[in-house]
Ligand SMILES: Cc1ncc(COP(=O)(O)O)c(C=O)c1O
C-alpha cells in the first residue's frame with residue numbers, strides 16, 4: 546500500500562492511489578468474463594484491512610475490473626441481445642464509464658441517472674430513460690437533453706406520460722412499458738412485474754402502441770420487468786412466462802418494433818452455499834420463450850453486473866455480551882446499506898481481523914436509532930474485538946445508491962479498484978454535506 550498520503554487527507558477527499566497489487570487476488574478483468582461467482586472469502590483480507598486503515602470506515606469498495614467481467618459474461622451469454630445496465634444498482638461514474646467502454650447501454654430510472662450516464666461518456670443512442678410517475682423536473686431535463694441528443698429513448702408506463710412529453714415538444718424514440726402480470730424476485734417489495742404502478746396493462750398494450758404512434762412518437766420498443774433477484778425455479782418460470790408474453794406482444798403489434806426489452810432481475814448468490822445463476826440456461830430459456838420475433842432482444846440487468854464487485858467495510862466499535870447473544874456494534878448501519886433492514890436481506894459477513902478465533906453467535910448492529918438496524922441476528926462469526934474490520938459481501942448492488950442521511954449520518958466514501966490499484970472514487974461526506982441544503986432564517 547502506498548503510505549505517503551496521510552489517512553486524514555484521504556478521508557477528506559485526497560485521492561492518491563493505494564497500490565493494492567501486493568496480495569490483491571484480482572488483477573485485471575478476464576476476457577472471457579472470469580468466474581461466474583466471487584464470494585466474500587475470495588477478497589484478500591489484508592488488502593481490505595489496509596483500505597480501511599488508509600481511507601477510514603465505513604468504506605465501500607468497488608472492483609471495476611470485476612464489473613467489466615460480469616458484463617462480459619452476460620454479454621457473451623446473450624450474444625444477439627443488447628445489454629443495458631440498470632444504473633440504479635450502482636451509478637458510480639467510474640462504473641458507468643467502464644461499462645460504456647465495454648459497449649453497454651445504460652437503463653436510467655431518473656433524469657439524474659440520464660445525466661450521469663451521458664456525463665460518463667455513454668453514447669446517447671445507448672441511454673434509455675424509464676419514466677415511472679415522472680416528476681415534471683425529470684421530464685423537463687430529459688426533453689432538454691433529448692434536443693441535444695435525439696437518439697435518447699424514453700420508456701413510458703402510463704398513457705398520460707405521452708401527453709406530458711408531447712406538451713414539452715417531445716416526439717422522439719419511445720418505448721412502451723407493459724405490466725405483464727407476472728412478478729418475480731427475492732422479496733414482495735421488488736416484484737414489479739405484477740404491480741400496476743409500472744406499466745400499461747398487458748391487455749391494453751396493442752391499443753396503447755397504436756395510440757402512441759398516432760400521437761406522433763417514434764415507437765421503437767416494448768418493455769417489461771418481472772422483478773429483481775431471480776434465482777430459483779419459480780422465478781425462472783415467471784421470467785419465461787413474461788418473455789413469452791412479450792414475444793406475443795411484438796407479433797401482435799400494429800407495426801414493426803426495433804427491440805423487445807424483457808427487463809433485468811438476474812440474481813446472484815448471497816449465501817455461501819447458493820449456486821450461481823446458470824446464465825447460459827437463462828439465456829437459452831429467454832430465447833426459447835421469446836420465439837420468432839423480428840425485433841432485437843434487450844435485457845437490463847443491474848445487480849448481476851455489480852453485486853459481487855463490491856464490499857462494504859466497517860469497523861467494530863462496541864462488543865456487548867448479553868444473556869442471549871453478543872452484540873457487535875459497527876460504524877455502518879441501515880443508512881449505509883439498507884437492504885437487511887428493508888427486505889430482511891441476507892449479506893455474508895466476514896471478520897477480517899479474527900484469524901483463528903472461536904465462533905460465537907452474534908448480532909451485528911449499526912449506530913442508527915432503529916431496532917431494524919442490524920446486519921444479522923445470532924449469526925455464528927468469530928468472537929469480535931473492538932477495532933476489528935468486518936467485510937459485508939455483495940455490497941456493489943443497491944448499497945451506496947440506497948444510503949441515506951437519516952440520523953444526520955454523512956454517507957461513506959467509495960474506493961474503486963482497477964488492476965490492483967485502489968483510488969478514492971467518492972469522498973466521505975461531512976456534516977456540512979448533510980446540512981448544505983438548509984436555508985438560514
Ligand atoms: C425497470 C427495471 N429494469 C432493470 C432493473 C434491474 O434489476 P436487477 O438489478 O435485479 O437486474 C430494475 C430493478 O428491479 C427495474 O425496475
Ligand SMILES: N[C@@H](CCCC[NH3+])C(=O)O
Nearest residue numbers: 633735737773884942943
Ligand atoms: N433495491 C432492490 C432491488 C429493486 C430494484 C428496483 N426495481 C434490492 O436491493 O434488492
